[in-house]
Amino acid sequence: MTVGALRRYVPSLALFGALLLIWQVVPPLLRIREYLLPGPIAVVRAALNFSIPWHAHIWITTLEILGGFALAGLGGVALGVAIAWSETTARALVPFLVVVNTLPKVAVAPLFLLWLGYGVVPNVLIAALIGFFPVVINTAVGLTQIDEELLDLGRVFGAPKWKVFVKIRLPNALPYVLSALKITATAAVVGAIVGEFVASQAGLGMVIVTAQTNLNTPVAFAALGWISIIGLTLYGAVGLATRWWAPWADTT
Amino acid sequence: MIVLDGVGMTYRAASGEVEALRSISFRVEGGELVALVGPSGCGKSTLLRIIAGLRPATTGRVAVDGRAVGGPIPAVGMVFQAPVLLKWRRVVENVLLAAELAGLDPGQFRARAHEFLRLVGLGDFADKLPRELSGGMQQRAALCRALLLDPPLLLMDEPFGALDAMTRDELNLELLRVWGEGSRTRKTIVFVTHSIPEAVFLADRVVVLTPRPGRVAAIVPVPLPRPRTVETRASPDFGALALQIHQRLAGAA
Structure with missing residues (x-):
């Protein structure tokens, strides 16, 4: 990274530092108790206190997020392809998907628990359920937003449907899919944590619930910090993948 | 060789049936460069797609090299307005x-x-x-x-219409060079444009279409010598032909 690129981050870093300083200094002056709002130093201390098995919780939550993300990605692309493939499949699938998407997915979480019991699997499913819809829509849009003339070109050269699909439609959809996956990355985090809130024996969501019951607020904040690091890493990875696989797409 | 015999095209729109083309008949000889000129919306692009077999004609017949066109024809190159x-x-x-x-x-x-x-x-x-x-x-x-x-046949749909005038003139010259002006193995080209000078500069014959529904208003032969050069545009014959086509277009409107 060059000095010029670093300089771009100076304003946001300065703001971040200032907020941390205010957060550390101001609440004690207002006599706000630590169990209501712990300062950043207490939070960092809690986050690095390894008498709490952070690595195990981080591992479980990361697994749920990645599992949900992968499932949402693969399932979303498959459904998007099905919708774009023909009028009939679209007419069959779209109303069904709209109903599923308008369900408050958080409300489905207790049912998954009922069906699948405690553990990673129900939380993976919730994460996937919350995150898959944008992938479906963007895949279908990316596959169908093709210049009419490109399709004419396919017909002029007598190309079969699958070939136009592989050579023209799929690559055209790639940036759309990747931009949907950015949304999915954040949604999968929400889904995994919601799942852990409902019931779980491990994971950062469970840490937050437990810490709240014990009024151990610095630990809850620390868990939040770890969640945010996982979420940012996944989001950043999708961004990198976009630049790597779809360099022709406009970067946003 | 392309033969169009009474080609008509009507399509269904929200406002009812729209007649885009009416009884179009002309032929394009092998190795000939024919330009289709007409106001926008006269159906000249549709006509090109009918020749390519990409759209069906409602009435009439199209044959390419003796075979009736019923679907996308083989051995054709297409260039559109957008690349x-x-x-x-x-x-x-x-x-x-x-x-x-x-x-x-x-x-x-x-x-x-x-x-x-x-x-x-x-x-x-x-x-x-x-x-x-x-x-x-x-x-x-x-x-x-x-x-x-x-491909022995090239169908071009306002290929240079979106370009600036200088680039367009340049590409006209290049097209003629690629076409093989003066050689014996010329391709057959049907070239749709709304630019009269472009049509005159390129074509052996110019087919002038009327506003919708598109009909053949006139077929104007362009006997300018080949190879055509930058000087061609400055010749009095070039101006006279352009004027003649312009009048045909105006008369058809």
């Missing part, structure tokens, strides 16, 4: 798309693709992405793609 290049493929890979879509081995056409790109001045741009090229350069690449499989 429609795949933005994720390098220029040479875009040219090779023609072979891939046709189910041929692109490896066998690679040398020829590079040769065509050199011919239109894109030799150094073969490995660039389309967005790194200007509009005129992109359209040159699209022309190479249309020519790659050496």
Whole structure:
């Protein structure tokens, strides 16, 4: 990274530092108790206190997020392809998907628990359920937003449907899919944590619930910090993948 | 040779049936360059697609080389107003798309693709992405793609209409060079344009179409000598022909 690129981050870093300083200094002056709002130093201390098995919780939550993300990605692309493939499949699938998407997915979480019991699997499913819809829509849009003339070109050269699909439609959809996956990355985090809130024996969501019951607020904040690091890493990875696989797409 | 016999086209729109073309009859000889001129909306692009077999005519018959057109015809190159290049493929890979879509081995056409790109001045741009090229350069690449499989028939739908006047003149000259002006193995070209000077400069004959529904208002032969050059545009004959077509168009309106 060059000095010029670093300089771009100076304003946001300065703001971040200032907020941390205010957060550390101001609440004690207002006599706000630590169990209501712990300062950043207490939070960092809690986050690095390894008498709490952070690595195990981080591992479980990361697994749920990645599992949900992968499932949402693969399932979303498959459904998007099905919708774009023909009028009939679209007419069959779209109303069904709209109903599923308008369900408050958080409300489905207790049912998954009922069906699948405690553990990673129900939380993976919730994460996937919350995150898959944008992938479906963007895949279908990316596959169908093709210049009419490109399709004419396919017909002029007598190309079969699958070939136009592989050579023209799929690559055209790639940036759309990747931009949907950015949304999915954040949604999968929400889904995994919601799942852990409902019931779980491990994971950062469970840490937050437990810490709240014990009024151990610095630990809850620390868990939040770890969640945010996982979420940012996944989001950043999708961004990198976009630049790597779809360099022709406009970067946003 | 292309024969159009009483071709008509009516399509259904939200406001009811729209007659786009009415009883169009003319023929294009092998190796001839015919320009279709008409006001926008006269159905000239539709007519081109009917010849290509991409759209069915409502009435009348179209035959290419003696065979009735019932679906997309083989061995044709098409160039559209927009270059429609795949933005994720390098220029040479875009040219090779023609072979891939046709189910041929692109490896066998690679040398020829590079040769065509050199011919239109894109030799150094073969490995660039389309967005790194200007509009005129992109359209040159699209022309190479249309020519790659050496089709005997080229259908061009306002290919240079979106370009500035200077680039357009340049590409007109290039097209004639690629076409093989003066050689015996010329391709048959049907060239749709709304520019009268462009039509006169390129064509052996100009088919003038009326506003919708498009009918043949006149067929004007262009006996200007070939090869045509920059000076051609300055000749009195060129001006007279352009004026004649202009009057036909005005008279048809």
